[in-house]
Amino acid sequence: MSGKGSQEEILRLFRRKGGDYLSGEEISQGLGVSRTAVWKHIRQLRDQGYTIEAVPSKGYRLAEAPDRLLPAEIQAGLETQRIGREVVYFEETDSTNLRAHELGAGGYPDGTVIIADRQSAGKGRLGRRWASPEGVNLYTSVLLRPDILPFMAPQLTFLSAVAVARAIGEASGLQPRVKWPNDVLLSGKKVAGLLNEMHAETEGIHYVILGIGVNLNMRPEQFPGDLRYPATSVAIEKGSTVSRTGFARCLYREIDRLYERYLAEGVAPIIREWEGLCDLVGRQVEVDCQQRIIRGLVTGLDEDGALLVRTAEGTEERILAGDVRPMKGE
The missing domain is CATH 1.10.10.10 (Winged helix-like DNA-binding domain superfamily/Winged helix DNA-binding domain)
Structure with missing residues (x-):
């Protein structure tokens, strides 16, 4: 050994x-x-x-014990069905999602967790950089092997969002909200980002990766100065630090519960919970889809996770990708 x-x-x-x-x-x-x-x-x-x-x-x-994200610390009292039965830890890596792809290709089992204390090339949606200083946050990827078709994989982003929101609420007593498609907010500022990726063929999925970054104990001076969206941390909003290991265990338990429910009942109950956490439902928004701008009323999510927006002309748009902003005055 x-x-x-x-x-x-x-x-x-x-x-x-x-x-x-x-x-x-x-x-x-x-x-x-x-x-x-x-x-x-x-x-x-x-x-x-x-x-x-x-x-x-x-x-x-x-x-x-120190607040270190070691496998033995994470697995102590974890009590999950699948998530975290196998934990792979890196003091530093470029990206936990990249390591998860390697482990997925190498046959690691459903529910494997990858954690890094620091990332040198953390990434967010659309290739954006995710600041990943050591010793303060949670950078993790969860490897899943669900028996679903590739077009259903984006549904798991909402599972991640609900799990992160639940874990933040339990760990801090705060009330996080979610922003379509993959952000979790506190006081209107980004506290967590999600980046799900998959390896699949036409007939089925080999694996899905739930990439999750949560700003736990990050201080204001540790945030980059070029952020596109205001950011915060749980500690900033709570006024005191939180245990990273305790939060990680809580998050993996929530993912485990939601994943079991997803496999048994599908995405509908998770979508309903996500909608209850989203402040944009029922509000007028502007969605930048790069090729065009869509304005209208958010009515909810489709079963595949598409954002539903009813325009002034009365048509309902299904939006699969874009940046959403509330209209002025909303």
């Missing part, structure tokens, strides 16, 4: 003890390593920020 794997296994042993002492002999036998190796791994965990007490004749006790 690698040093990193041994440390994660020690953390799992601590979690099973529930705060009680764990003897060096128990750790040694559990890992199949010497007592000297156990001490080395304990020292390395301490260097990473874990507070581990050592008492003669009692052993070791995990007193406090």
Whole structure:
């Protein structure tokens, strides 16, 4: 077992003890390593920020864990059906979505989670850059293998949005809203972005990737100065920081519940919940579709996730892509 794997296994042993002492002999036998190796791994965990007490004749006790997005921390008490049963962690990578594509092609199972503490090339919709500083936010991708046709894949963006909104509400007590097609807002500012991608052929999907970036503890000075849309973080709006590991567990549980429901009932109940979180339904908007501008009243979403807008002429437009802005005075 690698040093990193041994440390994660020690953390799992601590979690099973529930705060009680764990003897060096128990750790040694559990890992199949010497007592000297156990001490080395304990020292390395301490260097990473874990507070581990050592008492003669009692052993070791995990007193406090840092807010690090390690697999053992994420999976502690996760209790999901599919999501997060496999967790792949990177201290730094270019993009969790790119890593998810590699794992998807490599046969990783439905529900695999990819997490990075920092991204060097995080991306948003239409190739836009997603600022990804270390130690403050959640950058994650979830690999899914649903038995659906390719045209249905965009529906999963709304599953992501509802899951993120639920998790933010549970973690902070705040009331997030959603913006079509793939943003989550707090106080009218972007707090999370979603980028879903897929690998498919005409007859079916090989896998779908739910790319999710959530600004959790980002400070105002960490935001780029060239943002196209006002941004915020959960900590800014709440007035205090939130646990990244606690938030991640909450998010994966919500994705798990919604994914199970989606597979059993389809997208309709998720669309209804998304509409309840969207402030644009029933409002006059302007949609920039690049080739043309559409103005009208948002009436909701179609079953495939298209935005429905009724124009002044009485026609109902189905919009699959575009930037939406409320009309002035709305």
